[in-house]
Amino acid sequence: xxxxxxxxxxxxxxxxxxxxxxxxxxxxxxxxxxxxxxxxxxxxxxxxxxxxxxxxxxxxxxxxxxxxxxxxxxxxxxxxxxxxxxxxxxxxxxxxxxxxxxxxxxxxxxxxxxxxxxxxxxxxxxxxxxxxxxxxxxxxxxxxxxxxxxxxxxxxxxxxxxxxxxxxxxxxxxxxxxxxxxxxxxxxxxxxxxxxxxxxxxxxxxxxxxxxxx
Amino acid sequence: xxxxxxxxxxxxxxxxxxxxxxxxxxxxxxxxxxxxxxxxxxxxxxxxxxxxxxxxxxxxxxxxxxxxxxxxxxxxxxxxxxxxxxxxxxxxxxxxxxxxxxxxxxxxxxxxxxxxxxxxxxxxxxxxxxxxxxxxxxxxxxxxxxxxxxxxxxxxxxxxxxxxxxxxxxxxxxxxxxxxxxxxxxxxxxxxxxxxxxxxxxxxxxxxxxxxxxxxxxxxxxxxxxxxxxxxxxxxxxxxxxxxxxxxxxxxxxxxxxxxxxxxxxxxxxxxxxxxxxxxxxxxxxxxxxxxxxxxxxxxxxxxxxxxxxxxxxxxxxxxxx
Numbered sequence: 001x002x003x004x005x006x007x008x009x010x011x012x013x014x015x016x017x018x019x020x021x022x023x024x025x026x027x028x029x030x031x032x033x034x035x036x037x038x039x040x041x042x043x044x045x046x047x048x049x050x051x052x053x054x055x056x057x058x059x060x061x062x063x064x065x066x067x068x069x070x071x072x073x074x075x076x077x078x079x080x081x082x083x084x085x086x087x088x089x090x091x092x093x094x095x096x097x098x099x100x101x102x103x104x105x106x107x108x109x110x111x112x113x114x115x116x117x118x119x120x121x122x123x124x125x126x127x128x129x130x131x132x133x134x135x136x137x138x139x140x141x142x143x144x145x146x147x148x149x150x151x152x153x154x155x156x157x158x159x160x161x162x163x164x165x166x167x168x169x170x171x172x173x174x175x176x177x178x179x180x181x182x183x184x185x186x187x188x189x190x191x192x193x194x195x196x197x198x199x200x201x202x203x204x205x206x207x208x209x210x211x212x213x214x
Numbered sequence: 215x216x217x218x219x220x221x222x223x224x225x226x227x228x229x230x231x232x233x234x235x236x237x238x239x240x241x242x243x244x245x246x247x248x249x250x251x252x253x254x255x256x257x258x259x260x261x262x263x264x265x266x267x268x269x270x271x272x273x274x275x276x277x278x279x280x281x282x283x284x285x286x287x288x289x290x291x292x293x294x295x296x297x298x299x300x301x302x303x304x305x306x307x308x309x310x311x312x313x314x315x316x317x318x319x320x321x322x323x324x325x326x327x328x329x330x331x332x333x334x335x336x337x338x339x340x341x342x343x344x345x346x347x348x349x350x351x352x353x354x355x356x357x358x359x360x361x362x363x364x365x366x367x368x369x370x371x372x373x374x375x376x377x378x379x380x381x382x383x384x385x386x387x388x389x390x391x392x393x394x395x396x397x398x399x400x401x402x403x404x405x406x407x408x409x410x411x412x413x414x415x416x417x418x419x420x421x422x423x424x425x426x427x428x429x430x431x432x433x434x435x436x437x438x439x440x441x442x443x444x445x446x447x448x449x450x451x452x453x454x455x456x457x458x459x460x461x462x463x464x465x466x467x468x469x470x471x472x473x474x475x476x477x478x479x480x481x482x483x484x485x486x487x488x489x490x491x492x493x494x495x496x497x498x499x500x501x502x503x504x505x506x507x508x509x510x511x512x513x514x515x516x517x518x519x520x521x522x523x524x525x526x527x528x529x530x531x532x533x534x535x536x
Contacts, residue, residue, distance in 0.1 A: 017382070043384040050378075058375040061368075068365075069372055073384035078365040109442075125383070 001169050002176045003186035004212070009169045012186070013135055016167075018042045030132040043073055047126035049119070049139040056122030059111030063102060063121065066110055067091050070125035094124060098154065116147035120154060127158050134159065136168040140175075152179070173205050185211060217340045219463050223456030224347025225408040226427065228354055230435065230451040232279075232401030233428030235358075238447075240374040240394040242290075245301030245425055247402050249308030250282040252421035254403025255410035256315040262326045262411075272329065272407045279403020280396040282308055287392030305421075312418055319418040328411035343412060350408065354401060355448045361397075362444045370394055402428070426479050431455040433486040458482065 003009045014020035016027065018039040027035045029045045047070075050056045057066050068082050088106060095103040098120050102113075110118060119139060126134060136155065140148040156179060159166050170176050176183055183200050185193035185208075193211055195203060229251065236244035254275035261271035282304060289300035313319065329350075330342040337345070361367045372380040373390040381387050402424070410416040435454020441447060465478050 019378075038386065039381040040384050040386045043382055048382050055376070056379055056382075058372045058379055060375045061372060065368060065371075068368060069380070069383045069385075072365055075365055076369040076383075076385040077389070080365060081363050082365040082368045083363070 001167060001184045001186060002171070002173065002208075003192075007186045008189040009186050010137065011189075013048075013137055013167070013169060016133075017046065017048050017135055040076075045131060046133040046135060047129065047131040048135040049122050049126050049137065051138045051141050053115040053118035053122065053142060056125070057110045057118050060109060062107050062109055063095075063113075064088065064091055064106040066121060067094070067125060067128070070128045073129055094128070097157075098124065114147075116143055116151065119143060119147075119151050123151065123155060123158065127162060127164060130162055130164070132165060134164045134166040136166060138169050138171060141171065155179075173208055177203060177205060177208070215463050215467065216460060217344070219460035220456050221340050221343030221347055222412070222463075223459040224344060224351050224452065225412055226405055226431065226459060227347070227351045227452040227455040228401040228408070229405035229424060229428050230431035230455040231351075231354060231358065231448060232398040232405065233425070234432050234448070234451050235394055235398040235401070237429065237432060238374075239371055240391060240398075242297045242374075242391075242394075243301070243425075243429075244286065244395065244398060245298060246282055246286045246304045246308075246395070246399050247301075247425045247428055248421040248423075249305035249312070250279040250399040250403045250421075251406040251409075251424045252312050252416070252418060253282055253308055253315070254279050254406030255416035255420055256312045256321070256418075257403070258407035259321050259323060259410050259416035260315050260317075262323060262328075263321070268327055268329045268332070268411065272404065272411075275407035276400045276404045279406075280400040282403070283395035283397070283399030284392060286399070287395035290395070291388035291391050309418070316416060316418065320415060322415040323411070328414075329408070330411070347408070350404070351452055354404070355445065355452075358397075358448055359445045366393075423476050423479055426476075426483050427458065430479065430483040430486055431458045433483070433490075434458050437486060437490060 001009050001012075011020060015022050016029075018034070018037065018041075022035060025035075026033065029042060032045065034042050034045075048056075058069070061069075064087070065082075068087070072078070072082065091106055092103040095106075100117050100120055102117060102121065105113070110121065113121070119142075123139070139155070140151050143151060152175065155166075155168075158164070166180070168175075168180065177200075181200060182196040183193070183203065184191055229247070233244070233247060236242045257278040258268075258271040258275035261274050262268060266274070285307075286297075286300045286304040289295045289303060290297045293300075295303070330339070330346045333342045333345055362371065369380065369385045370390050370393065372383070373385060373387045374394070377387045380390070406420070409420070431454035432451060433454070434457050435450035435452070436447075438457065439446060439450035439453050441450070461482060462475060462478065465475070466472070470478060
């Protein structure tokens, strides 16, 4: 999803995620009406990666504890011990493909990680429960170009591996064209362009730019 | 003097632990303390005067504190009030409730058996206080250490640290905040119950300044005992409460009148807020010097003003890094 600043991209994302109440209309997630449900309830079907790497993880908690929050997200009120047998090995297995050395830093507090590491962890946490919908809110915008590319590649791998329905907001025209199989352009709160499949593959950056200017 | 401080400190320890839960875990300064502390005392003394045993009465005091915390929690989360205001409202309301519970502003215990009278009478008062205080504080710490090992405890910590992320991970943050307020004020009221039994009376004014006492104990404890593990952090609160009592006892020994203790409490709090900041500043300077030496730059070439200036209480009173 692309669009100018103030076009309504984030508003749409926030209403789906539940941080913004809807004025009218209905919201259905995987067959469940969630129009008036809180964020925590919707988390059964959707996950979200924020733009700010600090937003998606709890800095005071360790890497392992953050992963636990995501892995056991349906039992947040449980009075059972959260540390489980074999958890460490399982988490290390999950973190290894990220290639960031996080598997050796399970007990490190997340606030000591770099922005890229935190964002990669957020992404992993968001996809751990195989959500029906993954929301990405310009999740590479706060990273340096190299890390941004790495996180984007990682996103592509995870999304394809798990066949996740994903909705990504981006300001990078090239990313919008390169990734995904549908492109939506928002302007003044309305969908201006909605292309998918082959039509999207054939779309050129210059054509998009002219649409933007209109 | 030290022995008395240890005994009294152990009775005040649940207050420090209660303040720690809201202030450090949930990251909320909760003023309900000033109302829930005397409420614990009022309910316990009244229950004892109407024939309940000290154990049941203290437990009732704890439950009363939980209810006070619940009210603040509802005001904070469901009515979306700023947490400071929510605490002030509950605290003010509790004054009237405490007056109704007690019937008058000061209610002495008569010949009721307090908790320490269950211990052998041959022991001195100080030993009795220490044993009973250690027993109750020990139980409180044990329960809390267990709680923070459960998934619910993890949810509580996550909510205080980053509520947006917690909600996105399926945590009902409002509920967590309410639970936190309840546990916290329960502990604080329990401390009030213990102090009332130790003093032999409940007084409507005994809550004044308790938030300062609690905060000072939390910060003093963290100066002396640092760690990430929950049992270390909770033990630090006990250490903080004891040292704080000791400081007050020393001050009284120096001839300060009782009326001046409140301003002394405030002064101690100011000092313990500043102390870690000065220490950090000193350490940063030392680190910079060592680093400059390492890379071979003359350390005199840089002035101290080039150091990044920090707002006075930043990072100590609130966790600035999410």
